[in-house]
Amino acid sequence: MNRRDALRLLATGAALQLAPGNLLAALRDARALLGTQTTVRTLDLHQRATVTAIAELIIPKTDTPGATDVRVAEFIDLIVTEWYDAEERTHFLNGLADVDVRTQALFGRNFVDSSPGQQTQILTVLGQQMSEEADALQNHARQYRDSPPQPQKNFYYMLRGLTLMGYYTSEAGATRELDFQIIPGRFDGCVDVRASREEGEN
Amino acid sequence: MRDETTYDAIVIGSGMTGGWAAKELTEKGLRTLVLEAGRSIVPEEDYVEHVPPWEVKFRGMRDRHRQLEDQPIQSTCYACDEWSAKFFVSDKEHPYTTEPGKPFRWIRGRQVGGRSIMWGRQVYRWSDLDFEANLRQGIAIDWPIRYADIAPWYDYVEDFIGISGEPLGLSQLPDSKFLPPMQLNCAETAVRDAIAKHFGGERVLTIGRVAILTKDHRERAACHYCGPCERGCITRSYFSSLNATLPAAEKTGRMTLRPHSVVHSISFDRRTRRATGVRVIDAKTRAISEVRGKLIFLCASALESVRILFNSATSEFSHGLANSSGELGHNLMDHVKGGGAGAFIPGGQDKVVFGRRPNGIYIPRFRNVKTKQLEFLRGYGFQGGGHRQGWERGIAQTGFGPEFKKSLSRPGPWRFTFNGYGECLPNHDNYAELDKETVDAWGIPVLKIHCAFGENEYAIRKDMSIAAAEMLAAAGARDIEPFTDDDPPGFSIHEMGTARMGRDPKTSVLNSYNQAHDVKNLFITDGGAMVSSSCVNPSLTYMALTARACDYAVQQMKRGEL
Numbered sequence: 001m002n003r004r005d006a007l008r009l010l011a012t013g014a015a016l017q018l019a020p021g022n023l024l025a026a027l028r029d030a031r032a033l034l035g036t037q038t039t040v041r042t043l044d045l046h047q048r049a050t051v052t053a054i055a056e057l058i059i060p061k062t063d064t065p066g067a068t069d070v071r072v073a074e075f076i077d078l079i080v081t082e083w084y085d086a087e088e089r090t091h092f093l094n095g096l097a098d099v100d101v102r103t104q105a106l107f108g109r110n111f112v113d114s115s116p117g118q119q120t121q122i123l124t125v126l127g128q129q130m131s132e133e134a135d136a137l138q139n140h141a142r143q144y145r146d147s148p149p150q151p152q153k154n155f156y157y158m159l160r161g162l163t164l165m166g167y168y169t170s171e172a173g174a175t176r177e178l179d180f181q182i183i184p185g186r187f188d189g190c191v192d193v194r195a196s197r198e199e200g201e202n
Numbered sequence: 203m204r205d206e207t208t209y210d211a212i213v214i215g216s217g218m219t220g221g222w223a224a225k226e227l228t229e230k231g232l233r234t235l236v237l238e239a240g241r242s243i244v245p246e247e248d249y250v251e252h253v254p255p256w257e258v259k260f261r262g263m264r265d266r267h268r269q270l271e272d273q274p275i276q277s278t279c280y281a282c283d284e285w286s287a288k289f290f291v292s293d294k295e296h297p298y299t300t301e302p303g304k305p306f307r308w309i310r311g312r313q314v315g316g317r318s319i320m321w322g323r324q325v326y327r328w329s330d331l332d333f334e335a336n337l338r339q340g341i342a343i344d345w346p347i348r349y350a351d352i353a354p355w356y357d358y359v360e361d362f363i364g365i366s367g368e369p370l371g372l373s374q375l376p377d378s379k380f381l382p383p384m385q386l387n388c389a390e391t392a393v394r395d396a397i398a399k400h401f402g403g404e405r406v407l408t409i410g411r412v413a414i415l416t417k418d419h420r421e422r423a424a425c426h427y428c429g430p431c432e433r434g435c436i437t438r439s440y441f442s443s444l445n446a447t448l449p450a451a452e453k454t455g456r457m458t459l460r461p462h463s464v465v466h467s468i469s470f471d472r473r474t475r476r477a478t479g480v481r482v483i484d485a486k487t488r489a490i491s492e493v494r495g496k497l498i499f500l501c502a503s504a505l506e507s508v509r510i511l512f513n514s515a516t517s518e519f520s521h522g523l524a525n526s527s528g529e530l531g532h533n534l535m536d537h538v539k540g541g542g543a544g545a546f547i548p549g550g551q552d553k554v555v556f557g558r559r560p561n562g563i564y565i566p567r568f569r570n571v572k573t574k575q576l577e578f579l580r581g582y583g584f585q586g587g588g589h590r591q592g593w594e595r596g597i598a599q600t601g602f603g604p605e606f607k608k609s610l611s612r613p614g615p616w617r618f619t620f621n622g623y624g625e626c627l628p629n630h631d632n633y634a635e636l637d638k639e640t641v642d643a644w645g646i647p648v649l650k651i652h653c654a655f656g657e658n659e660y661a662i663r664k665d666m667s668i669a670a671a672e673m674l675a676a677a678g679a680r681d682i683e684p685f686t687d688d689d690p691p692g693f694s695i696h697e698m699g700t701a702r703m704g705r706d707p708k709t710s711v712l713n714s715y716n717q718a719h720d721v722k723n724l725f726i727t728d729g730g731a732m733v734s735s736s737c738v739n740p741s742l743t744y745m746a747l748t749a750r751a752c753d754y755a756v757q758q759m760k761r762g763e764l
Binding site: 057058059060062064066075078079082083085120123124127128130131134149150151157160161164165166168169170171174177178180182183184185186187188189190191192193194 | 252254255256259260261262263266267384385386387388391425426428550551552553555556557559592593594596597598600601602603604606607608610613
């Protein structure tokens with residue numbers, strides 16, 4: 001059964017006659033797979049390498065895929081190119097250049113050519129600075145309830161946001177790292193974490 | 203396209219109430235034309251609820267620049283996201299105007315199914331506490347109906363729709379005919395128990411009452427908990443006109459559904475005192491035509507319906523058809539929201555939910571029910587719920603590397619949020635009028651909306667934040683954050699009251715059966731008919747009133763009264 005046939009079947013009310021397992025299978029078959037083709041348009045090779053390196057340090061490959069595996073840099077390039085406004089774009093690219101300025105000053109080389117220890121040191125400093133800026137916002141209104149103050153203009157905060165977004169909304173990030181299922185089939189309001197994950201792996 | 207037919211009935215609008223009018227009128231034997239301004243929706247092509255984030259361009263971050271350009275107002279609605287933006291109008295094509303300093307958010311959907319495709323699905327009955335409120339307090343005019351008049355019609359529409367929820371036996375929030383309730387999650391159960399213990403039974407937390415099936419019902423399948431109903435539902439598990447009432451009307455063989463049909467105005471015969479037809483602009487070709495009908499049901503939404511009537515002005519009705527009272531467009535209400543509180547709920551770290559429940563909690567109105575408040579009239583209910591924080595919490599953290607990644611693979615702490623929805627008092631000074639200087643993409647004059655909350659609404663909003671914080675404190679929550687956001691009117695998307703019912707034609711537009719006092723074969727059954735706003739979500743009441751009005755209209759027609 002192809003996708004359109006499956007959807008037609010479901011839309012005509014046949015969903016009722018299908019056994020629950022078959023219903024879920026039909027729903028899953030019916031989903032469109034559009035494919036994701038992107039090209040890099042704003043970041044040059046060096047900028048892209050720097051973004052890739054930082055993203056992979058934040059979300060490294062372990063027993064599950066990492067940021068590089070799911071092409072986070074391509075997603076970041078898309079956002080910088082088509083989603084950011086001119087000011088945000090400039091701010092992001094300046095922040096990215098500043099990472100090399102820091103490593104040059106400390107280690108006499110660009111970030112991508114620095115040792116893992118040196119890179120870790122830089123991320124730690126960037127993180128401290130991000131926290132300080134967040135603390136400075138403590139007394140200001142929060143843009144999103146539910147989350148701590150957001151230093152929107154901090155380059156590292158911007159990059160972390162895009163890295164995590166790019167990773168956890170990728171297919172591997174959502175389904176292998178988290179246990180996202182498109183069609184769970186039922187709702188349980190309170191189950192053990194372990195049981196839930198095992199079910200997710202079925 | 204020239205249509206020489208004289209239809210038994212013309213229904214304007216195919217959404218929440220238009221769908222019901224189409225179903226009821228066709229099932230009662232009337233050949234019915236349904237006019238819809240927007241396009242057709244084909245579920246197997248247009249529904250996108252199972253498209254995961256990695257298959258949309260911006261991964262759910264929305265097409266920001268396109269939305270800023272084309273949907274600056276619509277995109278303020280949570281549901282107008284990267285998937286569902288197509289179900290909301292283009293603000294450029296559908297302008298309206300407001301007074302400086304008096305913003306009004308008008309969130310609109312123009313397609314077969316209207317806003318019933320993206321609605322919040324929360325359904326609650328009104329009670330006599332609501333129907334009697336205006337009379338008791340001497341505000342505006344009295345409702346011409348009481349709970350007993352509408353109760354059988356609630357039964358009737360609920361039986362068709364399928365509503366899940368928990369019976370509570372409360373006088374201020376009568377129970378519906380329920381399918382089994384959805385489950386509360388662990389945090390919600392804990393908060394429910396704490397509220398029961400600390401508030402002497404006056405405040406009750408229950409699962410939201412929703413038009414979503416928890417078991418198969420009338421040829422529609424039970425919910426499979428994929429989550430984002432506002433993107434459509436291929437199994438038709440939640441109620442929309444597209445999923446349920448329009449197919450029922452179609453089945454009779456007596457419905458003609460015409461999409462791309464923008465209604466300009468209604469024509470009126472001075473001699474017979476009857477509406478005779480509807481002037482329609484073809485949305486694609488701009489061709490103008492007139493269709494004729496014996497009975498007209500205006501179901502285009504509270505604001506859109508009065509706009510049509512304003513544009514139908516005659517020398518006699520110079521301020522809008524059926525407006526001898528001068529009340530048309532006035533008494534515009536919404537629900538006041540923006541008040542509540544959020545917090546972390548300790549414990550439960552080893553517990554999660556499975557599946558995505560498209561529903562939250564509900565706390566029925568408790569203010570001015572048993573004990574009288576001094577600060578404000580009427581009351582509010584809370585929606586909201588508990589959830590565990592996701593990976594987003596990692597953005598503002600400073601960690602990185604394998605341990606950090608592992609920590610984010612597990613859900614974060616439990617959060618809980620209460621969002622109040624409060625009753626808005628009817629006020630003649632909140633109104634919409636025709637803005638003859640501005641036209642939409644079809645050259646039709648648009649509305650200018652004048653609407654602001656008053657002292658009572660602000661007092662309600664403030665109380666929401668306090669009462670919500672009290673309940674979170676009782677539940678042992680930490681980092682409690684009460685909030686009062688200045689959400690403008692319109693933002694609850696419950697606009698109503700612009701063509702109110704009443705006993706006296708001098709002070710109301712419609713009689714107790716949604717029939718225009720001035721034009722006997724014209725019925726308005728959308729939110730326009732409301733005389734007060736209650737604090738509960740209104741769609742269920744609109745639907746019950748529509749079914750009731752159809753029954754009355756057909757009886758009158760058979761007696762030759764129309």
